[in-house]
Amino acid sequence: MAAHLMASCYNNLRYRQRLILVAFCLGGFGLMSVYTSHGNKNSLLIGEVEVIASATKSTNSKCSHQKNILFLKTHKCGSTSVYHTILRYGMKKSLSIALPKQGNRWFPKWMLFQRNMVAPFLPDKDRYNIVCHNTRYNKAEIDKTLGKGAVRFSIIRDPVNVFESYYKYYKIENRIRVNLTTFYEDPSHYFYLLLKSKSLDLPARNPMMYDFGLEVSDFDNRTVIEGKLKSIEKEFDLLMIAKHFDESMILLQQLLCCALNDVVGFKINSRFDNLKEIMNDSLKQKIREWNWADQLLYERFHRIFYTKVQRHGTSKMSKAVSQLQREREKYKARCVEGVRVRNIGEMAKTGVSAKILIYNGNSSDHECQLLLNPGALTWNHMSTIDRKE
Numbered sequence: 001m002a003a004h005l006m007a008s009c010y011n012n013l014r015y016r017q018r019l020i021l022v023a024f025c026l027g028g029f030g031l032m033s034v035y036t037s038h039g040n041k042n043s044l045l046i047g048e049v050e051v052i053a054s055a056t057k058s059t060n061s062k063c064s065h066q067k068n069i070l071f072l073k074t075h076k077c078g079s080t081s082v083y084h085t086i087l088r089y090g091m092k093k094s095l096s097i098a099l100p101k102q103g104n105r106w107f108p109k110w111m112l113f114q115r116n117m118v119a120p121f122l123p124d125k126d127r128y129n130i131v132c133h134n135t136r137y138n139k140a141e142i143d144k145t146l147g148k149g150a151v152r153f154s155i156i157r158d159p160v161n162v163f164e165s166y167y168k169y170y171k172i173e174n175r176i177r178v179n180l181t182t183f184y185e186d187p188s189h190y191f192y193l194l195l196k197s198k199s200l201d202l203p204a205r206n207p208m209m210y211d212f213g214l215e216v217s218d219f220d221n222r223t224v225i226e227g228k229l230k231s232i233e234k235e236f237d238l239l240m241i242a243k244h245f246d247e248s249m250i251l252l253q254q255l256l257c258c259a260l261n262d263v264v265g266f267k268i269n270s271r272f273d274n275l276k277e278i279m280n281d282s283l284k285q286k287i288r289e290w291n292w293a294d295q296l297l298y299e300r301f302h303r304i305f306y307t308k309v310q311r312h313g314t315s316k317m318s319k320a321v322s323q324l325q326r327e328r329e330k331y332k333a334r335c336v337e338g339v340r341v342r343n344i345g346e347m348a349k350t351g352v353s354a355k356i357l358i359y360n361g362n363s364s365d366h367e368c369q370l371l372l373n374p375g376a377l378t379w380n381h382m383s384t385i386d387r388k389e
Helices: 002-010 015-028 050-056 079-092 139-145 159-169 172-176 187-197 207-211 222-235 242-256 281-290 292-312 314-335 366-372 374-384
Strands: 069-072 151-156 238-241 336-343 355-361
Touching: 069 079, 079 151, 079 242, 079 366, 079 374, 151 242, 151 292, 159 172, 159 207, 159 281, 159 292, 172 187, 207 292, 222 292, 238 242, 238 292, 242 292, 242 314, 281 292, 292 314, 314 336, 314 366, 355 366, 366 374
Parallel strands: 069 151, 151 238
Antiparallel strands: 336 355
16 A cells, blocks of 8 residues: 555656655655665755655744753763753753752763752752753653753764764773774674673663663663653654754754754864774674664654654755854854864873864853853852742
């Protein structure tokens, strides 16, 4: 029946429209993978899906300004850029932010989130407006922490790129004396070797799904994984896609019902391209197979993201992205006085390593401080915030 329906539609369209409809129908029937077996990317087709977008565009022009927010900050997904945006958003709007205790930059990473992990700026019975630091998703405890009706979103990335970044950042090669290629000759062996050491923030497998609350013991349990994916789809309003960052920020603006300049930001903690490992197709496929729960997450929500862009309207999206980029350049001219390189392994004995770009900002401009280094201002913000908020 599905094949007959697609063939009937197909015969009535021009060539370009046929290509678009085939991709759309295959995705809708669960047959289109985000990647081929050789790891070739499929583009988002911005500007090429007008025939579909016009039929699915949302007609809801009204929205409510969002004050209660969960941003699940996933590891190695470009999440720091979004995290800075949300901190800035919260401080500009005098919202309460749930901070980790003792000035830490993250909540305990081997445990699911708990309300008692939050620094006690507010009484236990009070709710915070924002949770956005690194943690593992735990719906019940998030519900205890945030106000009612909180919007929930996160960001995900191609599992191949996630794991390559993870391997370099946590200096896995130095820990177990094997490079990335050798690791994937026997990933199970090295995975358990690292797991037993308890020296890492997260396991060397399915790091994104682990952040979403999947336990290590369930990494090979398809029933549990499929249930988790359904829960994520039900409980989260948006999963942003790292490779479509600007489009993601436009969808976030729509979700938060905020001004465009509220979601203007720079790429934070981005590595140099020449420091990223070049991987052949065989290695990429091994990474996808080993991290298969993350792969299922990425494929499922890439398709959902694609549909959200269609509903937004691709011409409208293209214009919004251009406007966002222009606003970013304005802030860059106003706030950025230079760029430098920092090896974060030299900052402290962190057990991690990466050379990243750091912006030197205009320290006399408070708006620029919020844009470039909001984390340095959060404790003072929470110390002075109205406790009735």
